[in-house]
Amino acid sequence: MANDPDAAGVRYVEVDVTYFEKRTLRRYAGVWSLWALGVGAVISGHYSGWNLGLSIGGWGGMLIATLLIMVMYLGLTYSIAEMSPALPHTGGAYSFARTALGPWGGFLTGLSENVEYVLTPAVIVFFISSYMTGIFETPTAMQPLWWIAFYVLFLGLNIVGVELSFRVTLIVTLAALAVLVVFWISAFPHIDFSRWALNIGADGSELPEGGGPFLPHGITGALAAMPFAVWLFLAIEQLPLAAEESHDPKRDMPKGILAGIFTLIVSAFMILWLNPSVAGVGSFHLGTSGEPLLDGFRAIFGSDIAKILALVAVIGLIASFHTIIFAEGRQIYSLSRAGYFPRALSVTHGTRKTPHVAMITGSIVALIVMMCVWFGVGQERGGAIIGGTLLNMAVFGAMFSYVMQALAFIYLRRNLPDIERPFRSPLGVPGAWLTVVIALVTVFFQLSDPVYRVGVLGVAVWFVIGILYFHFYARNRMVLSPEEKFAMSHRTRR
Known part of the structure; x- marks a missing residue:
């Protein structure tokens, strides 16, 4: 058993060569596979979720919130685009923070991402099951069967092999984007921006003729809308988790993540402009809608084809569900x-070389949480907790990991200036600091919302369990994985 006196009391055990032989991944992904993985993980947020910020900030407030969150994600993705080819390990965010901030920094960053990647697909499958219940008119009490069915299906696709997983990712991502493009094109003849997008008054009431203020709730409303603007970009940061399954991560990772974020920026501003502007929809209604894109389609094409449109809307949810299960498995695996x-x-699959144990375990944990909530507090209240509180836990976990990744970038620039960097962020350290500041402001406004505060308490419990396990057990039984070896050989001045 080896001891690292500079690593906060972490001790490493020796493992034989078969340890890593049982934990190998298969390389397959290129630039477009990585692009699809990033965009697919986010795209469901363009279908719903973002729109709830309209009730808080109005259209103008949501625009400002989206611009601020866009800056945060640009700072984050450019930082990741530099770090991921320099540290091309599956650990991603944990790997960056481990090298820059030590074992505890790496563990806490990984634990925060774990909250995000375990709970986000759980919430997404809840929304999918809600759509399927409406489409096929199954009893609400049967929703857990929909959850299980979709988990089994997409776990199977992810376990069968990385080749099939990335092919499915590309197909569903392109399909989800195609639905959005069809909406944009269809919406153009039906928009009246001033009448519908600006139909919220200063007192929060609906203005029947529109023409309301740009910021009905002032700049405070715009800042309060930031947690909802996060939905337009949340999970793009998962790309580095595919580093060891990429053919050439040093070349492809920066291209994939930057192509992904700019695709999402275009889509985000198109949906923000057009969806509330469609005649018969409007910002006031969308501010409380659970299906804003579907509302837009209904206003354009009529409600007679509602079930077909609902199936179309499910595509975006499926794209994100499939890709985040992929990320969940790699994150737990690392x-x-x-x-x-x-x-x-x-342990990876003997022939498929996919982290099947990690994916199955993460999915079982998510299903157990969902079942406990659903049956423990009743279907109606359980649905609200799954759709709200668990989702807020995922967002808070993401914000914490963004702060840690940005700080890791800053420390690596300062303390390891000479490591090979195939790509250098043009935004540099100032871009990373912007990420930190905007993420902290977003967290502040999350905490000002009682619903979000409940989610934060849930994350605190998750952290306490993880920290106790690491402190009393795991830190004395560590393994020199690729991430740990790199960190040990490039110790920074912490």
């Missing part, structure tokens, strides 16, 4: 391989 999580979770 922390387990290094010993932060139980090491058995990182």
Whole structure:
């Protein structure tokens, strides 16, 4: 057993060569596979979720919120585009923070991402099941069967092999984007921006003739809308988790993540402009809608084809569900391989070379949480908690990880200036600091919302369990995985 005196008391155990032989991944992904992985993970947020910020900030407030969040994600993605080819390991965010901030920094960053990647697909599958219940008119009580069915289907696709997984990712992502493009084109003849997008008054009431103020709730309303603007970009940061399954991560990772963020920027501003502007929809209604894109389609094409349109709307949810299950598996796999999580979770499939144990375990945890909520507090209240509180937990976990990744970038620039950097962020350290500041402002406004505060308490419980496990057990049984070896050989002045 080896001891690292500079690593906060972490101790490493020796493993034989078969340990890593049982934990190998297969390389397949190129630039477009990585692009699809990033865009697909986010795209459901362009179908719904973002629109709730309209009730808080109005259209103008939501625009400002989106611009601020866009700056945060540009700072984040450019930082990741530099770090991921310099540290091309599956650990992603954990790997960056481990090298820059030590074992505890790496673990806490990984734990925050774990909250995001376990709970986000759970919430998405809840929304999918709600759509399917309406389309096929099944009883609400049967929704858990829809959850299980979709988890089994997309776990199977992810386990069968990385080749099939990335092919499905590309297909569903292109399909989800195609639906959005059809909406944009169809919406143009039906928009009246001033009449419908600006139909919220200063007192929050609906203005029947529109022409309301740009900022009905002032700049405070715009800042309060920031947590909802996050939905337009949330999870783009998962790309580095595919580093060890990319043919050439040093070349392809920066291209994939930057192509992804600029695709999402275009889509975000198109949906923000057009969806509230469609005649018969409007910002006031969308501010409380659970299906804003579907509302837009109904206003354009009529409600007679509602079920067909609902199936179309499910495509975006499926794209994100499939890709975040991929990320969930790799994230658990990387922390387990290094010993932060139980090491058995990182064993990969003997022939498929996919982290099937990690994906199945993460999915079972998510389903257990959903079942406990659903049956523990009743269907109606359980649905609200799954659709609201669990989702807010995922967002808070993401914000914490963004702060840690940006700080890791800053530390790596300062303390390891000479490591090979195939790509250098043109935004540099100032861009990373902007990410930190905007993420913290977003967290502040999350905490000002009682619903978000409940989610934050949930994350705190998750952290306490993880920290106790790491402190009393895992940190004395670590393994020198690729992420740990790199960090040990490039110790920074922390």
